Amino acid sequence: MSRGIITVLSGFAGTGKGTVVRELLKRHSEYALSVSATTRSPREGEQEGVSYFFKTKKEFEEMIRNDQLLEYAQYVDNYYGTPLAYVNEQLEAGKNVLLEIEIQGALQIKEKYPETVLVFLTPPSLEELERRLTGRGTETPEIIRERLKRAAEESRGMEKYDYILVNDDLDTCVEQFHHIIETVRCEASRNSDRITQIQKSLAEKYGN
Amino acid sequence: MSRGIITVLSGFAGTGKGTVVRELLKRHSEYALSVSATTRSPREGEQEGVSYFFKTKKEFEEMIRNDQLLEYAQYVDNYYGTPLAYVNEQLEAGKNVLLEIEIQGALQIKEKYPETVLVFLTPPSLEELERRLTGRGTETPEIIRERLKRAAEESRGMEKYDYILVNDDLDTCVEQFHHIIETVRCEASRNSDRITQIQKSLAEKYGN
Numbered sequence: 001m002s003r004g005i006i007t008v009l010s011g012f013a014g015t016g017k018g019t020v021v022r023e024l025l026k027r028h029s030e031y032a033l034s035v036s037a038t039t040r041s042p043r044e045g046e047q048e049g050v051s052y053f054f055k056t057k058k059e060f061e062e063m064i065r066n067d068q069l070l071e072y073a074q075y076v077d078n079y080y081g082t083p084l085a086y087v088n089e090q091l092e093a094g095k096n097v098l099l100e101i102e103i104q105g106a107l108q109i110k111e112k113y114p115e116t117v118l119v120f121l122t123p124p125s126l127e128e129l130e131r132r133l134t135g136r137g138t139e140t141p142e143i144i145r146e147r148l149k150r151a152a153e154e155s156r157g158m159e160k161y162d163y164i165l166v167n168d169d170l171d172t173c174v175e176q177f178h179h180i181i182e183t184v185r186c187e188a189s190r191n192s193d194r195i196t197q198i199q200k201s202l203a204e205k206y207g208n
Numbered sequence: 209m210s211r212g213i214i215t216v217l218s219g220f221a222g223t224g225k226g227t228v229v230r231e232l233l234k235r236h237s238e239y240a241l242s243v244s245a246t247t248r249s250p251r252e253g254e255q256e257g258v259s260y261f262f263k264t265k266k267e268f269e270e271m272i273r274n275d276q277l278l279e280y281a282q283y284v285d286n287y288y289g290t291p292l293a294y295v296n297e298q299l300e301a302g303k304n305v306l307l308e309i310e311i312q313g314a315l316q317i318k319e320k321y322p323e324t325v326l327v328f329l330t331p332p333s334l335e336e337l338e339r340r341l342t343g344r345g346t347e348t349p350e351i352i353r354e355r356l357k358r359a360a361e362e363s364r365g366m367e368k369y370d371y372i373l374v375n376d377d378l379d380t381c382v383e384q385f386h387h388i389i390e391t392v393r394c395e396a397s398r399n400s401d402r403i404t405q406i407q408k409s410l411a412e413k414y415g416n
């Protein structure tokens with residue numbers, strides 16, 4: 001079984017990252033969702049090892065020191081990060097591991113593991129993003145404006161991603177995501193073993 | 209309409225390049241096959257502009273001088289090459305242009321047009337390649353051996369391609385080829401306009 005691929009999905013609030021990830025996991029068994037570690041307290045219904053790995057500040061800082069995190073960040077007073085061990089287990093089992101994280105984390109991972117695939121999910125247009133955020137009807141205009149201001153900041157790093165995935169139709173978007181990962185698996189640089197093997201066997205038997 | 213992508217398909221004799229190309233053209237209207245120019249004489253049934261663009265040696269050498277070829281090569285006494293004008297017409301019409309050429313030509317094009325996608329078609333194993341070449345029953349053992357010697361030479365450049373496509377099951381292979389091209393269209397580097405546009409509109413309306 002060949003090792004899976006680490007895949008980061010980022011995108012503005014309201015572009016449907018969660019839905020795309022859920023659909024992908026439902027349709028294709030070769031994906032697994034990464035579980036983050038955090039120092040914040042569990043909320044009602046959150047399960048250890050499913051929602052998060054809950055850690056004390058001391059435990060988390062030890063993970064940082066021991067290089068046991070793929071990436072991490074601090075928000076307000078809490079740490080959030082991606083434990084390496086869980087990701088590696090999944091990759092070894094042949095699963096492509098999905099990480100739903102933001103640009104800083106995405107770029108940290110890409111630097112450490114250049115084979116990581118970074119996908120940025122984008123709405124077809126700004127108007128559509130505004131419409132989706134407003135259409136939820138659950139947030140105040142101030143919160144919506146905050147999210148769009150945040151989107152303006154986040155958009156600055158879009159060109160650092162490998163792929164831009166437009167979420168217009170959900171079904172098309174989920175399949176395109178899957179096709180990206182399948183295509184990445186065909187990259188010559190990820191098939192050195194196969195290439196070497198065919199070159200060697202041809203050379204031995206039919207080479208000059 | 210967005211401009212199409214130049215796609216080169218190479219691979220050993222017996223890996224089914226022709227069949228893959230035919231199936232792709234049949235199933236997906238966004239592909240067009242490039243037509244080569246040659247100085248060799250038309251064979252029975254060959255049509256000008258369909259099988260080849262037939263040129264005199266003088267005409268062909270003028271095309272070389274005027275940089276009107278994407279790539280060209282000389283075999284025995286004849287020139288073979290890919291006229292730029294036809295390819296450009298198809299690209300402008302939004303078609304992805306397929307070129308079934310060998311590694312020297314493929315690398316010539318990639319150097320001039322780095323946005324070209326190079327796909328190398330390979331059998332699942334050497335045994336399978338031998339089986340397919342023998343199974344045709346139309347060639348002598350000497351010719352089969354010549355083809356395999358040629359494959360040994362051609363295999364040396366495999367790692368210079370962008371993608372390695374295994375032709376195990378034809379249907380899977382044709383769809384994977386199509387997915388490669390769809391995925392390439394999602395590359396951030398090919399979506400600068402879309403990225404700039406969303407960054408600009410977000411910044412203007414919600415930026416600091």
